[in-house]
Amino acid sequence: xxxxxxxxxxxxxxxxxxxVPATTLAQVMEKPRAxxxxxxxxxxxGYVTEGRGxxxxxxxxxxxxxxxxxxxxxxxxxxxxxxxxxxTGAALEVLAIVAYRxxxxxxxxxxxxxxxxxxxxKTLTGRGLIEAQEQSGASPALFSVSDSFLEATGLDGVHExxxxxxFMPDSETVQDMxxxxxxxx
Amino acid sequence: xxxxxxxxxxEGPIDLLLHLITRRRVDIYEVSLxxxxxxxxxxxxxxxxxxxxxxxxxxxxAATLLELKxxxxxxxxxDESVRSELLEERDFLLARLxxxxxxxxxxxxxxNELILGERFFGRAGGSIxxxxxxxxxxxxxxxxxxxxxxxxxxxMLAAAAAHALAPAIERGLDIxxxxxITASVKDAxxxxxxxxxxxxxxxxAYLSGGATNRIEVIVRFLALLELYxxxxxxxxxxxxxxxxxxSWTGEVKVSEVISEAEEYSLVPGGxx
Numbered sequence: 001x002x003x004x005x006x007x008x009x010x011x012x013x014x015x016x017x018x019x020v021p022a023t024t025l026a027q028v029m030e031k032p033r034a035x036x037x038x039x040x041x042x043x044x045x046g047y048v049t050e051g052r053g054x055x056x057x058x059x060x061x062x063x064x065x066x067x068x069x070x071x072x073x074x075x076x077x078x079x080x081x082x083x084x085x086x087x088t089g090a091a092l093e094v095l096a097i098v099a100y101r102x103x104x105x106x107x108x109x110x111x112x113x114x115x116x117x118x119x120x121x122k123t124l125t126g127r128g129l130i131e132a133q134e135q136s137g138a139s140p141a142l143f144s145v146s147d148s149f150l151e152a153t154g155l156d157g158v159h160e161x162x163x164x165x166x167f168m169p170d171s172e173t174v175q176d177m178x179x180x181x182x183x184x185x
Numbered sequence: 186x187x188x189x190x191x192x193x194x195x196e197g198p199i200d201l202l203l204h205l206i207t208r209r210r211v212d213i214y215e216v217s218l219x220x221x222x223x224x225x226x227x228x229x230x231x232x233x234x235x236x237x238x239x240x241x242x243x244x245x246x247a248a249t250l251l252e253l254k255x256x257x258x259x260x261x262x263x264d265e266s267v268r269s270e271l272l273e274e275r276d277f278l279l280a281r282l283x284x285x286x287x288x289x290x291x292x293x294x295x296x297n298e299l300i301l302g303e304r305f306f307g308r309a310g311g312s313i314x315x316x317x318x319x320x321x322x323x324x325x326x327x328x329x330x331x332x333x334x335x336x337x338x339x340x341m342l343a344a345a346a347a348h349a350l351a352p353a354i355e356r357g358l359d360i361x362x363x364x365x366i367t368a369s370v371k372d373a374x375x376x377x378x379x380x381x382x383x384x385x386x387x388x389x390a391y392l393s394g395g396a397t398n399r400i401e402v403i404v405r406f407l408a409l410l411e412l413y414x415x416x417x418x419x420x421x422x423x424x425x426x427x428x429x430x431x432s433w434t435g436e437v438k439v440s441e442v443i444s445e446a447e448e449y450s451l452v453p454g455g456x457x
Contacts, residue, residue, distance in 0.1 A: 017309050057305065069304035087299070092292030093285075100291060105425070112284060139426050151307065153298040167290035169283060177282050181245075181275050 005029065005039055019062025019151065060150035061157060087127075094120045095145070098130050100164050103142035188228065188243050190221050203246050206253060213254050222247065368401045371443055373408035377431075378439045381418070386432035415442035 008029055012020060022040060026033040040063050044056040053068050067075055087095065094117055097109050110117045121143065124130045129149045132141040145158060155161065169177070188199045194215045195202050205211040225243060229235065252271065377392050384391070393405040409431065412418045417437040421430045 014308065017307070054308070055305070065308035066305040067308075069301075072304035072306075075306050087296065089289070089292070092296050093288050096288045096291035096295055099295065100288070112288070114281060114285070135426075152302045153295060154302050154305070155298075161291075162294065164287060164291060167287045167294065169286045169290070173286070174279070174283055177286075178275075178279055181279060181282075 005031070006043065009036070009039060009043060013056065013063065013065050016064065019058075019060045019064040019147070021062040025063075057154060058156050059154055060147040064151070088120075090117075090120050091124055095124060095129060095149075098124075098143050099145050099149075099158055099161060102144040102158065103133065104144075105140045105142055107140065109143075188225055188239065190224060192216060192220060199243060199246050203249060206250070213250065213257050216250070216254070218247070218250055218254060221250075368404040370404055370407050370411065370446060373401075373404045374411055374439065374443055374446060377405060377408050377412060378417070378433075378442075381431065381433045386421075386430050389429040389431060392431060411446045412442055415445055417442050 009025060012025060012028065022033055022037045025040070026036045029036060040056065040058070044058070044063075047055050053071055054065050055068050056063060057066050093113060094109055097112055098104055101108070101112075106118060106121055109121065121130070125132060125143075128146055129152070130143050131146045132143050134141050150157065189197060190199050190202060195205065195211055199221070202211065202216070206213050206216070225247075229240070249271075376395075380392055381387060389406070389409065392409070393402045396402045396405055409418065409420070409429075413420055415437050417434060417439065419432045419434055421432075422428070423430075
């Protein structure tokens with residue numbers, strides 16, 4: 001790695017307060033994108049092997065410096081009131097549906113869950129985890145997960161979510177469900 | 186434990202009753218569902234606390250009995266079709282339960298990632314202020330104020346205040362610019378039916394093609410709903426926000442739909 005380029009990338013990441021796309025870095029540095037990406041990956045690996053107090057993560061389509069998660073307990077003492085209130089089961093369910101089915105209309109979420117979900121959708125929008133894109137004309141708004149959701153979960157994009165099939169209940173559980181549906185038959 | 190029922194034809198747990206009925210050992214015609222329900226409610230009222238599992242179990246069995254009985258009372262529906270309908274309903278319900286369980290699990294995964302993510306504190310970058318360093322130009326408050334208020338005299342302010350505080354001049358409500366609504370649902374039914382007679386299936390975009398404004402498109406759509414309600418057309422929309430495909434069933438006459446739609450008076454002051 002050329003020390004000069006490493007210096008520039010570190011300087012930019014130091015002052016950035018949101019993930020910086022590799023293409024932006026490539027433009028600023030006037031270098032091919034692939035070269036910059038290789039440099040970023042090298043930096044990220046380097047920080048881990050050197051055991052630094054910060055790490056470089058690829059999230060929400062860009063790169064951003066974060067504190068080393070090992071230091072979380074001390075940072076929590078340093079930064080007070082960091083912890084968010086936990087999401088309810090219903091909120092997590094809606095979040096999962098949006099993440100896997102985006103863009104999705106409010107009515108479709110309600111249809112999948114079988115219960116009215118407007119309140120939960122509002123809460124998640126308020127927490128900045130999902131966003132609505134207004135459609136033209138009378139078509140309903142469609143919801144997608146936000147960049148801050150991707151940052152909070154450490155995902156580069158929804159394509160990095162595990163396959164939905166991995167979460168399907170096993171055949172034994174399904175048989176149990178089926179048995180409960182047909183008492184006495 | 187299952188709820189016990191006491192009837193002339195049967196005495197014992199309610200799920201056994203359902204079992205016997207499906208095996209045709211007991212005729213559901215002889216079973217008074219009203220008595221069962223009343224006894225159950227009485228039992229619940231005297232019992233201490235409600236066992237949710239038992240209550241749910243009772244509801245499922247009672248609902249099934251109700252469905253079986255209503256099917257038995259309607260001679261046109263055969264037992265076989267009722268059973269296959271019940272099975273179909275059950276498959277559908279099971280599929281939905283599995284889907285919900287899947288998303289619940291996926292939600293747990295996301296929750297875990299969110300908790301792990303809380304251990305990372307993002308570099309906030311805010312320690313240098315680009316404006317402060319003079320790298321980004323920032324208009325000062327003074328320069329902004331002087332620009333906005335340039336050339337303003339106390340007299341101009343007084344004139345503006347007098348204008349704003351003066352009583353508003355009363356004017357009659359001018360509605361001459363409003364075009365009266367001339368489209369009627371009944372006319373639209375004839376138009377849509379006419380178009381469909383030469384081309385079916387047709388898209389809604391085609392059927393509302395001649396409409397000149399939004400109201401007319403809405404009225405065409407209402408007409409379509411009337412035709413659908415009357416069984417004259419079949420509707421299909423394969424994609425979200427996609428075009429609606431309309432096909433003529435040929436089972437109902439347009440005049441019948443019109444007479445059914447007679448009381449439709451959504452268009453205020455329209456002709457007809």
